[in-house]
Amino acid sequence: MSLASDEGLIFKLLGTIEVVGSIEQISMPPRRQRTVLSALLLEANRVVGMDQLIDAVWEHTPPSTARAQIQICVSALRREFKSAGVDAQIETRQPGYLLRVAADKIDVFLFERRVAISDLAVRQGRPEEAATVLRSALALWRGPALSGAGATLQNKALRLDEKRLSALENCVEIELSLGRHHALVDELQSMVTENPLRERPRGHLMLALYRSGRQSEALEVYRAGRDLFIERLGLEPSDHLRRLETAILTDDKVLRLDQDGPALAAAHNVVSPHQLPATTSDFIGRQDVVARAENVLSGDHMTMHVVNIAGKAGIGKSALAVHVAHRVAADTYPDGQLYCDLRGTQAQPATPAEVLGRFLSALGAAGSALPDGVDERADMYRSMLANRRVLVVLDDAGSESQVHQLLPGSPTCGVIVTSRARLTxxxxxxxxxxxxxxxxxxxxxxxxxxxxxxxxxxxxxxxALTEVVGGLPLALRIIGARLAARPHWSLASMVGRLADERHRLDELAHGDMVVRASLSLTYDGLGPDARRVMRLMSLLETESLPVWTATALTDDPRHGFDLVERLVDAQLLDVVGNDVTGLPRYRFHDLIRLYAKEQLAAHEAPATQLASVERVAGGWLSMAEQAHQRLYGGDFTLLHGQGRRWQPHAPYVDQVLQDPMGWLESERANLCAAVLQAADAGLDELCWDLAMTLVTLFETRSCFDDWQHTHERALDAVREAGNTRGTAALLCSLGSLHHSQRRMDASRAALEPALELFTELGDTHGLALTRRNLGLLEYNEGRPEVSRQIFEESLAGFKRVGDVIGQAHVVSHLAQLSLDRGEHELAFSQLGDALGMCREVSSPRVEAQVLYRLGGAMLAQGRYERAQQLITSVLTMVQRSGDTVGESYALHSLGLIHGRMRMFAEAGRLLRRAIRLCEENLDRFGAARIQLDLAQLVSQRGDTFYAIAIVEQATTTFHELRLTLWESKALAVLQKITAENSLSAAGASNGGTA
Structure with missing residues (x-):
């Protein structure tokens, strides 16, 4: 292709977007389609992700149909290409699309190729050829780039326009050296008018006017520019422009044309440093951060671009910086690249004066010419980089102050800074x-x-190897290097070597690569208080920690938060979200936690560690108690020990406990971990008390595994400590757990010893709770009279200790016994009493339970509408509080009510929802119980075979749970369905013979 021609171009982006096919030129497509096409063309022969295309079209507010709309645009473009004879294909490639086309068919790539050819001609001393090629490159432009592509591609368009302006400036400079100053004056005057704040074309115009014998006009161009710079920017012109003015005033011979040839050559032979280390050959992933960094560094050059790559020790910051630098260097920063390891995390970091000296030498400054002062060196450095396109990479910066004087002043330069702290x-x-x-x-x-x-x-x-180091690249490279050096080692053997946490950091070392050493540089750079917080926080091994735990660990309410934030700034602690107050939550990476644990063992006495664990466990207990009190209207139905509480800041507690059940659920992992850690630390009073308090959560959300695990570990601790009351309390609670899971034998095996221990202790409250649980057990095993007697004894105990909600619970159960005997008036009276107790102390959770039983009583009396109203209100209450167990009960009851009202379709829907919820709650008994009612409903609607299948499924569950009473009930339902089916069949047969 001739350099002066654009024949054969298919895609034109340097102006209004045009597509030329062999058959016809495609008419301008809709703007959204143009934007998609432009985005694909700018990355021609490379995959463009669907998310990138969506961002290009809609930026930050894409519609829900964005992906479908992009697909429609691509399909339309493919059709247009085919009908117009366009020699290009759009291929579907994960995670988006790839536009395959010869690069010389796109004017953008042709322009960049010609600019590169021109640069080579200049370096090889062929200025006339260089100017000719640049003019042919500039001839490709027909107006502002990407016209009509939409505002979202504006940055890319501005970058292209900047490249055009730089190419034009280079072209003019070469042509000035060739003596074409007369022909350039008009063009340069237009350039200065269009870009009044750019110094380079203004200097070129001054030189062209001077050489054309128009000295006074050249000086006026300078003065007008100076006034404009001061007015708009508050800055004087650069040293280069001031020196040019002086040379024009003094008619300096250096400006004469016969001097320009060597001057131009010298200008193009200025030392171009290339100090970047080799890029990592096995660089993997990071596409998103690479793209973000490249996008910043390759943007328009109205201001200097600085990218701060921040991350933990060993995360791969340096490798990423070098990788990005190599990718942008050739096209965006062809005048050179400077690199320095600032050693910011080491004992003796590099000083700005030292680094500036190295950079100035690399840029060609003679050693004798280097100023002594750091400010003078910085001035000289910025002057040497003025109007040059140089990339500066500053690795391992310790702080902003170490970096400030190393930043070039020119907007044509770019900077990459790596650091462990965020240099905001x-x-x-x-x-x-x-x-x-x-x-x-x-x-x-x-x-x-x-x-x-x-x-x-x-x-x-x-x-397992990748998981054990948590995706830390330095650790992966160490593992890889050790395995590569020992081909006889299996990967499994390496897993075994890393299994012991106590020696894991010892294994993560190979040659100069040492994880422990990398972490110690950051740790040693902290102040003593921050190091202590880091050590103590390693005591708490949970998913995420709220900020108050740091305060509890140090017992320093004033400075705890600030100290933790210093760890975040140093990339030793991660922020993993926020709680409802907006305060951050924190988490260690596993390897950093191991390092902190090593420091903990070395610097903190066992007594200090124990006191810290005790304060945190006391804080969790204090907050869990308050959550229970808000749910139950007071400290009811709960036994407490003598463990020491620690109170987090009261306004914080009030805010997070506005939704007490929501808070308990969100902190479940931490609360359970606190029970286990208190048990391990021998804090038996705290561990049993907290375990008991958490039953509020376990029971409501069917967290049976957590219930059992915390209680069994706490039970071991209290038995080891000889704590009789704690043992009795935990056995009582375990009895309730086993009963909830319908393990009746296990429930009795826990409750009876608890009853004996509380009797020995004379603990009235403990006896009342245990008898209530035993009463439920007797009732569900089919012994109602025994149950009634035990409930009466329990009620008397709750009355003696003033446990109002305990009384309401028991009275509600006694009401159920009255209903079972047909004593409806007594039952309603008892339920009214229980409801009054709940409302007296404002206990919405237990109030919902009493209302549920009252709705059941209404149903038994045939008062369906009133029952429906009551149970609907119960459903609203339990859904609002997140009580999924209560929700399954309410849905079951509503299903029965709708069935009695002959609203069969809605009844079936409600019963199936209740079954699904039971299954989600792992409540097999509850699901089977509801299946019996669903089977009878299905049978009523004539689907006998399906009804029988449902009953058989429920029977299997009752059998596996060893619930013989319920097995008998299931058998009775099965017989009823079978009998009804036989009658229906007989009736149909008789009707047929009549």
């Missing part, structure tokens, strides 16, 4: 945070080091 104090910087590798990328990295065949031969061990 750098004006105009863009923070790019690096996270841990995902499992796929981690496996790929390991495979590249040790070989994919070896990795694939032990897939389970490979997965």
């Amino acid at each position: 104090g750098l004006a105009g910087s863009h923070l790019v945070e690096v996270d841990f590798m995902n499992s796929d990328d981690a496996r790929e990295l390991l495979g590249r080091i040790i070989g994919t065949q070896r990795l694939e031969s032990e897939p389970v061990a490979a997965e």
Whole structure:
């Protein structure tokens, strides 16, 4: 293709977007379609993700149909290409699309190729050819780039327009050296008018006017520019422009044309440093952060671009910085790249004066010319980089102050800074945070080091290796290097070596790569108080921690939060979300926690560690108690021990406990961990008390595994400590758990010893709770009179200790016994009493339970509408509080009511919802119980075979749970359905013969 021609171009983006096919030119497509096409063309022959296309079209507010609309645009473009004879294809490639076309068919790529050819001609001393090629490149432009593509591609359009302006400036500079100053004056005057704040074309115009014998006009161009710079920017012109003015005033011979040839050559032979280290050959993943960094560094050059790559020790910041630098260097920063390791985390970090000296030498400044002062060096550095396109990479910065004087002043330069802290104090910087590798990328990295065949031969061990180091690239490289050096080691053997947490950091070392050493640099840079917080926080091994725990660990309410935030700033602690107050929640990476534990063992006495654990466990207990009180209207139906409480800040507690059940659920992992840790620490009073208090949560959300695990561990602790009351309380609660799961023998085996222990202690409250649970057990095993007697004894105990809600519970159960005997008036009276007790102390959870039983009484009397109203209100109450067990009961009852009202379709829907909820709650008994009612409903509607199948399923459950009474009930339902079916069949037969 001739350099002066654009024949054969298919895609034109340098102006109004045009597509030219061999058959016809495509008419301008709709704007959304143009934007998709432009985005694909700018990344021609590379995959463009669906998310990138969506962002290009809608930016931050895409509609729900965004993906479908992008697909429609692509389909339309494919049709247009085919009908117009466009020699290009749009291929579907995960995670988006790829536009395949020859690069010389796109004017953008042709322009960049010609600019590169021109640069080569200049370096090789062929200025006339360079100017000719640049003019042919500029001829490709027909107006502002990407016209009509939509506002979302504006940054890319501005970047292209900037490249055009830079190419024009270079072209003019070359042509000035060739003596074409007369022909350039008009063009340069237009350039200065269009871009009045750009110094380079203004200097070119001054030189062209001077060489054309128009000295006074050249000086006026300078003065007008100076006034404009001061007015608009508050700045004087650059040293270069001031020196040019002086040379024009003094008629300096350096400006003469016969001097320009060597001057131009010298200008193009200025030292261009290329200090970047080699990029990592096995660089893996990070596509999102690479793209973000590239987008910033390749943007328009109205201001200098600074990217701060921040992350933990060993996360791969340096490798990422070098990788990005190599990707943008050639096209965006062709005048060179500077690199320095600032050693910001080491004992002796590099000083700005030291780094500036190295950079100035690399830029060609003679050693004798280097100023002594750091400010003078910084001035000289900025002057040497003025109007040059140089990329500066500053690795391992310790602080903003170490970096400030190393930033170029020119908007044509770019800077990448890596640091463990987030350097948000750098004006105009863009923070790019690096996270841990995902499992796929981690496996790929390991495979590249040790070989994919070896990795694939032990897939389970490979997965374990990536998990044990949590996706930390430094640790993965160490593992890979050790395995690569020992081909006789299996991956499983390496997993075994890393299994012991006490020695894991010892294993993560190979040559100069040492995880412990990397972490110690950051740790040693902290103040003593922050190091202590880090050590103590390693005591708490949970998913995430609220900020008050740090305050409790240190017993320092004033400074706890600030100290934790210093750990976050140093990338030693992660923020993983916020609680309802907006305050952050924190978590350690596993390897950082191990390092902190090593420091804990070395620097904190066992008594200090115990006191810290006790305060945190006391804080959890204090808050759990208050949550229970808000749900039950007071400290009812609960036994407490003598463990020491620790009170978090009262306004914080009030805010998080506005939804007490929601808070208990959100902190379930931490609360359970606190029980276990208190047990391990020998804090028996705290551990049994907290375990008992959490039953409020366990019971409501069917957290049976947590209930059992916490109680059994706490039971071991209290028995080891000889704590009789704690033992009795936990046995009583375990009895309730077993009863909830319909393990009746296990329930009795726990409750009877609890009754004996409380009797020995003379503990009235404990006896009342245990008898209530025993009464329920007797009732469900079919002994109502025994149950009534035990309930009466329990009620008397609750009255003696003033436990109003305990009384309401028992009275409600006595009401059920009255209903079973047909004593409806007595039952309603008892339920009214129970409801009054709940409302007296404002206990919405137990009030809902009493109302549920009252609705059942209305149903038994045939008062369906009133029953429906009551149970609907119960459903609203339990759904509002998140009581999923209560919700399953309410749905069951509503299903029965709708069945009695002959609203069969709605009844079936409600019963099935109740069964699903029971199954989600792991309540097999509840699901089977509702299945019996569903089966009878289904049978009523004529589907006998389905009804029988439902009953058989429920019978199997009752049998597996060893619930013989309910097995008998299921058998009775089965017989009833079968009998009704036989009668129906006989009736049909008789009707047929009549």
